[in-house]
Amino acid sequence: MTAALDITDLHKSFGPAKIIQGVNLSVAKGERHAIIGPNGAGKSTLFNLISGRFLPSSGEVRLNGALISGKKPFEINRMGLSRSFQVSNIFTNMTVRENVRCGVLHSMGYGYSFWRNIGNLREVSEKTAHILNEVGLLEKGNTPAALLPYADQRTLEIAITIAGGAEVILLDEPTAGMSHSETDRAVALIEKASKGKTLVIVEHDMGVVFNLADRISVLVYGEIIATGTPEQIRGDARVREAYLGEEAEDAA
Amino acid sequence: MTDMTATYAGLEPTRAEKFRQRTVPLILFALVLLVIPLFNPSRSMITLLNHMGITIVFALSYNMLLGRAGLLSFGHAVYMGLGGYFAVHVMNWVAEGTGFWGAVPIFSMPAFGFGAGALAGAIIGWPSCRRSGTPFAMISLGVAELVAAAGFMFDSLFGGEMGVSADRMAGPEFLGLSLGPVDEVYWFIAFWTFIGVLGTYAFTRTPLGKLSEATRDNAERVQFVGYNPQRVRYLVFIFAGAFAGMAGGMSAVQDEIFTPESLSLVPSGAILIATYVGGIRYFTGPIMGAIVMTYMGSNLSDYTVGWLLYLGLMFVGVVMFLPNGIAGIVYGTADTLRAGRLGEVWQSWLLRLAGLVLIAVSVITIIEVAFRWSDGYGEVFEPFGLSLATTNPLTWILGVLPLVLGVVLVLKAAKGESK
Ligand SMILES: Nc1ncnc2c1ncn2[C@@H]1O[C@H](COP(=O)(O)OP(=O)(O)O)[C@@H](O)[C@H]1O
Ligand SMILES: [Mg+2]
Numbered sequence: 001m002t003a004a005l006d007i008t009d010l011h012k013s014f015g016p017a018k019i020i021q022g023v024n025l026s027v028a029k030g031e032r033h034a035i036i037g038p039n040g041a042g043k044s045t046l047f048n049l050i051s052g053r054f055l056p057s058s059g060e061v062r063l064n065g066a067l068i069s070g071k072k073p074f075e076i077n078r079m080g081l082s083r084s085f086q087v088s089n090i091f092t093n094m095t096v097r098e099n100v101r102c103g104v105l106h107s108m109g110y111g112y113s114f115w116r117n118i119g120n121l122r123e124v125s126e127k128t129a130h131i132l133n134e135v136g137l138l139e140k141g142n143t144p145a146a147l148l149p150y151a152d153q154r155t156l157e158i159a160i161t162i163a164g165g166a167e168v169i170l171l172d173e174p175t176a177g178m179s180h181s182e183t184d185r186a187v188a189l190i191e192k193a194s195k196g197k198t199l200v201i202v203e204h205d206m207g208v209v210f211n212l213a214d215r216i217s218v219l220v221y222g223e224i225i226a227t228g229t230p231e232q233i234r235g236d237a238r239v240r241e242a243y244l245g246e247e248a249e250d251a252a
Numbered sequence: 253m254t255d256m257t258a259t260y261a262g263l264e265p266t267r268a269e270k271f272r273q274r275t276v277p278l279i280l281f282a283l284v285l286l287v288i289p290l291f292n293p294s295r296s297m298i299t300l301l302n303h304m305g306i307t308i309v310f311a312l313s314y315n316m317l318l319g320r321a322g323l324l325s326f327g328h329a330v331y332m333g334l335g336g337y338f339a340v341h342v343m344n345w346v347a348e349g350t351g352f353w354g355a356v357p358i359f360s361m362p363a364f365g366f367g368a369g370a371l372a373g374a375i376i377g378w379p380s381c382r383r384s385g386t387p388f389a390m391i392s393l394g395v396a397e398l399v400a401a402a403g404f405m406f407d408s409l410f411g412g413e414m415g416v417s418a419d420r421m422a423g424p425e426f427l428g429l430s431l432g433p434v435d436e437v438y439w440f441i442a443f444w445t446f447i448g449v450l451g452t453y454a455f456t457r458t459p460l461g462k463l464s465e466a467t468r469d470n471a472e473r474v475q476f477v478g479y480n481p482q483r484v485r486y487l488v489f490i491f492a493g494a495f496a497g498m499a500g501g502m503s504a505v506q507d508e509i510f511t512p513e514s515l516s517l518v519p520s521g522a523i524l525i526a527t528y529v530g531g532i533r534y535f536t537g538p539i540m541g542a543i544v545m546t547y548m549g550s551n552l553s554d555y556t557v558g559w560l561l562y563l564g565l566m567f568v569g570v571v572m573f574l575p576n577g578i579a580g581i582v583y584g585t586a587d588t589l590r591a592g593r594l595g596e597v598w599q600s601w602l603l604r605l606a607g608l609v610l611i612a613v614s615v616i617t618i619i620e621v622a623f624r625w626s627d628g629y630g631e632v633f634e635p636f637g638l639s640l641a642t643t644n645p646l647t648w649i650l651g652v653l654p655l656v657l658g659v660v661l662v663l664k665a666a667k668g669e670s671k
Contacts, residue, residue, distance in 0.1 A: 073475040106478030114460040
């Protein structure tokens with residue numbers, strides 16, 4: 001079976017700075033894969049390369065076997081890959097409902113349509129309400145996104161990402177800055193929303209990572225130093241040395 | 253999914269709300285258009301109203317770019333001008349009356365303007381919509397200069413400085429309108445103004461209209477929900493050009509002439525100001541701006557040669573203190589009244605109004621005295637029987653004292669409100 005995501009010998013430099021240095025990674029369909037690593041390791045850059053925000057310096061990325069590196073972000077999104085951002089990246093002057101609806105539209109086949117009344121697109125409205133309900137933002141549907149509290153903005157970020165029903169979902173630190181209870185709620189949402197889908201998640205909270213992930217990759221200085229099941233990662237000497245240290249023992 | 257339908261229904265505006273918020277204002281607008289002739293307006297009044305209608309459509313088309321898509325254009329008159337020029341040429345073909353053109357009623361000219369504006373938008377927008385922000389604004393400026401220069405150079409197309417004129421009474425009549433007298437032209441303008449308002453409003457309700465707002469807010473994120481922001485901008489640009497061209501077609505019939513001046517930066521700047529002063533965050537803002545600015549443009553000039561100065565001051569004032577424009581004031585006031593909060597705010601409102609009037613007294617005194625002095629004809633500003641020569645101490649008192657007092661009152665009002 002072809003992997004959902006196949007990354008081969010990926011490199012990225014910004015000028016002289018080599019940020020991603022030969023990443024190889026294969027994520028199977030339906031797998032939940034976590035990427036951990038210290039700040040500045042290149043996790044977000046890796047997501048930017050996969051999702052088409054940056055062009056790789058060399059190497060390739062395949063989505064369900066099809067080459068996506070070199071394509072535009074909107075082309076990659078249409079092929080079934082959707083991502084969220086570490087810093088909330090929402091449509092601030094539009095309402096929560098309109099934000100999610102933007103995520104729904106294209107997947108429902110309404111390209112750049114200018115001959116339809118958006119209010120009459122019943123299946124779009126229903127899908128939007130369904131997503132809002134799933135993430136728990138239904139009551140705030142008519143609130144301007146800019147006025148949402150921080151945790152709700154993070155949730156909206158996830159909602160926009162999953163709205164289009166993409167088969168491969170990339171989440172960049174979805175729980176960053178959330179309180180304990182907010183994190184628990186977000187994780188429950190991520191589990192539900194990624195059911196039957198492929199999930200790649202960057203996450204700092206080791207409790208979340210070891211609970212959620214089928215496999216984990218450790219990225220340090222732009223290289224994956226280990227990939228394996230949570231048990232393998234916990235037992236890996238290099239990982240302990242390079243990154244995990246006490247944290248892994250706490251989580252265990 | 254059954255319970256979902258219930259929740260989704262609660263989120264969307266109800267049928268009654270939609271009717272009240274969307275259909276009723278349109279019906280009212282149509283009624284106003286229908287009722288105006290009952291007041292027997294004078295010929296010059298009708299001409300003014302016709303120009304308002306044209307400017308309304310033009311301003312709404314401009315706000316498709318500025319307010320909705322977040323694209324600042326310095327050359328939007330290009331599309332009205334090219335649409336209008338095309339309409340004027342079509343009118344002349346109609347007057348010749350050969351073949352197909354002989355059957356075309358002049359009433360349909362805005363449709364031709366619409367097509368020409370769309371075509372111009374499609375050609376010029378192709379390179380310019382690749383960028384947004386400052387590069388887009390600069391390109392629009394360059395294109396406007398280019399097209400205006402071309403307008404003065406290609407005499408066979410644009411008629412040189414004299415422009416191209418036409419006859420609106422040519423061709424077959426439509427709905428029994430000869431379009432000769434201005435009151436018949438009124439019906440023509442009213443019809444197309446309504447179509448323009450309806451069309452630009454309907455556009456805001458389409459997926460593309462919503463995407464243009466999303467692209468304005470966050471062009472990057474649009475890419476990650478499957479859309480190309482360049483494509484969104486380009487399509488919006490074509491529609492904005494089309495409705496501007498429609499306004500051009502209306503103007504061609506009303507004034508029966510187009511000159512290369514109409515392509516220049518002057519009308520482009522004027523529509524920017526009218527739209528912004530009206531309020532770009534509201535759909536109705538440009539309508540209000542178009543009405544107020546057209547009125548001022550035609551009437552203020554009768555009172556004072558310094559009217560452009562006043563318009564400029566007003567624009568600067570709006571940009572600095574009223575970013576939501578006239579519509580912001582109108583809707584803000586309505587909200588306060590509806591919430592029953594007039595009791596809390598009337599004092600600071602009165603204070604602010606008094607302050608603004610005082611400031612206006614000083615500003616008017618300074619401007620009127622200053623340009624009479626600089627003219628050097630020894631003319632004296634004489635409002636209400638006062639003789640405000642530069643040597644009169646009262647002139648200086650009126651120029652300074654109300655200004656200081658007014659600023660104090662306005663600041664006090666602002667302080668009172670922030671509490
Ligand atoms: N657009 C860019 N230009 C230059 N350097 C960048 C750019 N984006 C990221 N970097 C650098 O790449 C490194 C990795 O960043 P990032 O991928 O955000 O790390 P992480 O998400 O793992 O914390 C950082 O040193 C950062 O400064
Ligand atoms: Mg990061």
